[in-house]
Amino acid sequence: MRAPLYRQIFTGVVFHINGYTQPSHYELKKLLIERGGQFLHYLSKSQVTHIIASNLSHSKEKEFRNYRVVRPEWVVDCVQADRLISWHSYRLIGSKNMGAPVVPLNIDELGPQGGLAANIRQENPVIECSVPTKQAISRSCEQKGIRTSTHRKSAVVDRFGEGLNREWVRRNLATESDFIPRYYENSRLHHLSTWKSEMKDYVAQLRREYGKGTRSVLCGRRVIMHVDFDCFFVAVSLLSFPHLKNMPVAVCHTQQHAQLDGRGPQEDMPEYFTGHSSQIASCNYAARSFGVKNGMFLGQAKQLCSALATVPYCFDAYKRVSKSFYEIVTRIADETQAVSVDEALLDVSDVIYRQYEGNANALAQDIRRRVLEKTECAVSIGIGPNILLARLATIKAKPDGVCGLDASTFYNMNLGVRDLPGVGHVVEKSLIHNGISTVADIRSAPISRLKDICGDKTAMLLFNFSRGIDDRMLASDKLRQAFGADIGWGVRFSNQHEVDDFILRLAEEVCRSMAAFNRTGTLVTLKIKKRREGQGKPEKFLGHGICDNISKSASLIQMTNDHVQISSSCIKLLHGMAIDPLDIRGVGIHVQQL
Template identity: 30%
Template structure:
């Protein structure tokens, strides 16, 4: 039986800022851009969350629900430095570490001999060591199944730990709300709810073919997870799939020419980012537009080099989808070649709509 630990830092960016400025600890604060610049919230502390502020929320909306919110610009350089320190701490416990993001990681401690192999005690030790070296708190989930460990790490936040033993696994999964399953977003959750499906117990009453018919490949994933099945191990070579840049406009724009005016600066920034990552080989170019109703569209096409002309063609394709809406964000990106990606690429344009 596997033993997974999911470590998740508590409101990481905000915690770093509160450590520097203790006076912010008990007041609503968030890392985010200016309301005047159409910024968004990166993360916020728990007092701010009590007002309904959350990550990816428009700064203007956050200030509307919490007028006393203190905005801090943040420092990615500092967050990256502290993140590297935390990941280094994790690797002193085991080399089986998958870094998921700047503030979370999975550990496979199945063969770890520390604390006589007790994943519970190892997780407690990890959290104590992180606090000792950084002064920051982390929460942990411990489980024999990877995705359950991730869900468990959120159960007793902040600065908490949740352990799901093999004997407890089936009962834990049975009553699990489907919205907690990784990948089940708002749209899928609403579709499931409309079918009377709210928990994993509800899914277990449906056969596999029903779920595949209604949700395709993702239906298979939901069905498996609702039965506590997840055979994935850890991935130690997370491959970058794309590089992109985007610009949220100070004021909405409405014409194709205005979109094209954004390209020069975006291309310069994209070139700089690719050079910083020593990335020269690409397989597709793409553009992204976000409209005033916050829906986005992207268009991409196979290509092996940056091309202003092709970006403009793709931009025109995306622009035709705006209908009566105005545009609040313009972005460009490149997809990078990989074994799987090359198999999936097609010569025709592909349009993805996100709600």
């Protein structure tokens, strides 16, 4: 590997540029990235270490008051000194020249004696950075109200040699009092489930703002579009890492990223945790060409593609891009259903004739253009007379394209049974066991045979889907039917008291969400992942591994969102399961009948 041209003085610095600056936005990015820095296109509260700005409005000053906000001259001086110098003399918030005019600065004039940087150094002498001691960190945390461990805790029972008594590992176990908020801050699955519910509520809000009512089909023909981002997590993350755009890239948690966001020093991590047990959340098409897939462990992916680059999650950016996306499609479509953070179903049966002369392709290309201009990310669009065919059309549209699909074309497609919605692993296995492996096989099978294999309801669904029939309507304004929280990482308990305490804290999290939407419920369900007999250390670091899933429900006395009542019911359900606390690998609490 070729050595870098410059000393990597900005290694560990994650920066965001706000507003107009001199040197320019482009020049600052170039200086920082060439010397080891990372740039975030969108501001991420959990990742950014420095914000670079020449002036701030009063609202921005309030918003950024807890950040290191520095003038561009700090970057220039660091480059000229060829080392990272203290930011304090260049801080913008609280400085006397707050909001001062931007002074043009030519980075080409930088030299040993020169330019504006030298003049600034005369006024603000360079202060060397120092590494704080553990005692200083502890004092700082106490002043900020952050709990630190100063006493020796009782040992964690570690039956399978997972290193559970290492300091860094213990800080990331479910028994820690601040584990749940930290877990949710970094959990992709939690963000996905939360965003899905939030986007449904956001779409309902946007429909009211845009005056969207119940549609009336002008021509009697339904036109459904399925709009889906291409490699969403990678595409958004690469906005902050533009130099990786043409390389194979994956988004996942790694040891390197953990060091950057302060989740633990390298020397304190378990020896076997090198990031190879991290699962890939998303990978771009360049990585997929090597056989890398979503959900694959990073170690395996690196064997397939040694040049694979990894980037961290940018949760704030994902949410921001998703909201912009839904603002665009909700304004255009007659009906909008939020499917997830990166995909939506649109009913455009009226607008296509009102504004696009019945040309579905023209409307799809207009949506793609608007989304690309607003988010800098590409979407693919499938078009069909119903939800089923629109979804299947999207598969053919990817990447970065548009495809229409009608019933006649659908009949000629070579599809496996798993390609149909509602067919999971169990149904697929039952069908294949009975000699049915393709959609064509389902079409050929009598409905009575399908009912014998998978029951009346599923059989009828498959019978219709195999013929391209789907009468499902979009659910634009459907309220959330349940609130819940599931955690399946870092769950290691040594006794029953620790489990009960965790359930109480998890119930608090669920009830906090319910209270935010002013919702109550009367049915609570407790879900437990129990380590399967014979299973030892899981392949994924602190993951749940292979488990048996157990769930029980109980009716509450009254409609409530009180965490004490809900946790009490869950603890009773847990005690009735009689599960050894050492075997619990995951816990979930769900409240229904809202």
